[in-house]
Amino acid sequence: MSVPLPTNPDIVIVGAGSSGLSAAKKLEELGTSYLVIEASDHIGGRAYTKSDIFGQPVDHGCSWISGSDDNIFSDLGRKNNFTLVDHSNPKIEMFERDGAKSTQANINEYNKSESKIKEILRDTGRQGIDIPASKVIPNVPYNECFQNWEGALNYAVDINQISTAEYWHLKDTQPSFIVKEGLGNLVATLNNNFPIALNTNVFEIDLSGKGVKVVTSKGSIVAKACICTVSVGVLKSEKIKFTPKLCNKVQRAIDDIQMGLLVKIPLLFDGIRLGFAENSFVQYDIAKENIGSECYFLAWPTGHDYVVGFIGGQFAWDLSKLGEEEIVEYALSKLEILSGDKIRKHFLKGFATDWASNPFTKGSYSAVKPGCFGAREVLSEPIAEKLIFAGEATAGNIAGLVNGAYESGKLAATRITNIVKPKIKSP
Numbered sequence: 196m197s198v199p200l201p202t203n204p205d206i207v208i209v210g211a212g213s214s215g216l217s218a219a220k221k222l223e224e225l226g227t228s229y230l231v232i233e234a235s236d237h238i239g240g241r242a243y244t245k246s247d248i249f250g251q252p253v254d255h256g257c258s259w260i261s262g263s264d265d266n267i268f269s270d271l272g273r274k275n276n277f278t279l280v281d282h283s284n285p286k287i288e289m290f291e292r293d294g295a296k297s298t299q300a301n302i303n304e305y306n307k308s309e310s311k312i313k314e315i316l317r318d319t320g321r322q323g324i325d326i327p328a329s330k331v332i333p334n335v336p337y338n339e340c341f342q343n344w345e346g347a348l349n350y351a352v353d354i355n356q357i358s359t360a361e362y363w364h365l366k367d368t369q370p371s372f373i374v375k376e377g378l379g380n381l382v383a384t385l386n387n388n389f390p391i392a393l394n395t396n397v398f399e400i401d402l403s404g405k406g407v408k409v410v411t412s413k414g415s416i417v418a419k420a421c422i423c424t425v426s427v428g429v430l431k432s433e434k435i436k437f438t439p440k441l442c443n444k445v446q447r448a449i450d451d452i453q454m455g456l457l458v459k460i461p462l463l464f465d466g467i468r469l470g471f472a473e474n475s476f477v478q479y480d481i482a483k484e485n486i487g488s489e490c491y492f493l494a495w496p497t498g499h500d501y502v503v504g505f506i507g508g509q510f511a512w513d514l515s516k517l518g519e520e521e522i523v524e525y526a527l528s529k530l531e532i533l534s535g536d537k538i539r540k541h542f543l544k545g546f547a548t549d550w551a552s553n554p555f556t557k558g559s560y561s562a563v564k565p566g567c568f569g570a571r572e573v574l575s576e577p578i579a580e581k582l583i584f585a586g587e588a589t590a591g592n593i594a595g596l597v598n599g600a601y602e603s604g605k606l607a608a609t610r611i612t613n614i615v616k617p618k619i620k621s622p
């Protein structure tokens with residue numbers, strides 16, 4: 196699949212994730228020549244399905260097609276005969292603080308609290324108030340459980356790092372699908388024999404001369420313009436040098452967008468179902484001091500024989516430093532509290548996704564810092580008529596999502612083509 200570096204394409208696309216592949220697709224349609232450069236050995240980036248560990252497909256990155264009635268991947272999935280499983284109203288397997296299984300009345304109470312808190316958060320943002328979400332959480336039953344889900348496990352940052360303005364701005368993620376064969380595998384179908392140079396690391400994007408010089412581990416390429424789709428985690432790490440330096444406004448936008456961390460901990464069992472329904476969320480009520488540091492689960496997604504534990508935010512960054520074995524043991528011990536020690540007998544193997552240490556992502560997905568709403572828009576503007584950032588962090592009200600990445604790549608390809616190949620006006 197990997198191709199040698201050509202000389203002088205119109206556009207260099209850095210990154211072959213959802214955004215880079217969609218930019219390539221759009222440039223094909225527009226007849227603009229391009230090359231995609233990808234540092235890792237595979238396409239898809241954070242959309243990544245692997246089957247070799249469990250013998251069943253597991254999405255290491257994205258797995259939900261969110262807002263599925265207006266999401267390119269719903270159509271693409273149907274077209275390519277993927278199995279899309281509706282996950283809009285999943286069953287909740289809930290436990291109380293004393294370990295007892297919650298009654299339906301408790302679950303109804305949780306749902307009521309969730310709706311109320313969401314309404315307050317959105318209302319705050321709608322009024323133009325951009326403060327940490329934690330500041331407006333009412334003291335309703337199960338609010339701690341909600342904060343754990345919505346902060347660490349949904350936004351991938353702790354609840355005090357979520358901007359109320361962004362919370363209001365982002366589109367609803369329901370209805371949704373999960374993909375039996377893997378969303379990463381579905382995203383990979385975007386690649387229609389595109390010219391992609393794999394295992395090729397970009398070190399520098401130099402705008403100082405005519406066009407753009409992209410310096411890579413396999414040599415330099417000169418193009419008219421560059422679409423850079425790497426994550427904000429990578430941009431923050433300064434592994435790619437920009438010449439001249441990015442202006443203060445753009446650099447500030449990068450500083451104002453955090454790279455969150457969500458770690459998945461898939462645990463394979465021997466076919467036992469532990470009393471949890473397929474595709475259900477397993478969660479438990481927690482004390483205030485544990486918000487952000489609890490592991491909730493998705494049970495037997497689309498009928499596979501594994502549950503997926505989730506940890507996120509600062510707790511996930513900290514736990515990741517201890518290594519995969521510790522993380523798997525932590526998740527197992529949490530599941531054991533809910534299901535009893537029989538789980539050990541039926542447990543086959545588990546692993547933790549490596550988004551914390553992955554040098555090509557440096558985290559999972561982005562979240563705007565409280566008080567910094569507007570940073571995504573700044574980051575998505577073309578620079579010097581020859582560089583444009585794309586990717587999930589630039590995706591407006593569908594930021595953080597794989598379809599947001601797709602739409603941002605498509606838009607960047609159109610905008611940059613309009614700049615480098617303006618239509619000749621007829622006299």
Ligand SMILES: Cc1cc2nc3c(=O)[nH]c(=O)nc-3n(C[C@H](O)[C@H](O)[C@H](O)COP(=O)(O)OP(=O)(O)OC[C@H]3O[C@@H](n4cnc5c(N)ncnc54)[C@H](O)[C@@H]3O)c2cc1C
Pocket residue numbers: 209210211212213214215232233234235238239240241242255256257258259260261395396397398424425426429434435457458459548550554555556558559560585586587588595596597598600
């Ligand atoms: C654990 C997890 C769960 C998620 N869950 C969901 C979900 O359920 N639904 C959803 O919609 N989204 C979800 N997401 C988010 C979604 O996966 C991302 O928003 C999307 O895949 C990002 O695509 P992208 O093209 O912007 O970036 P990427 O996929 O990161 O693509 C950028 C590419 O650039 C490459 N690169 C980096 N540095 C260099 C360099 N120096 N030189 C060359 N190439 C480089 C990378 O290897 C990568 O392939 C999740 C993400 C994670 C990590």
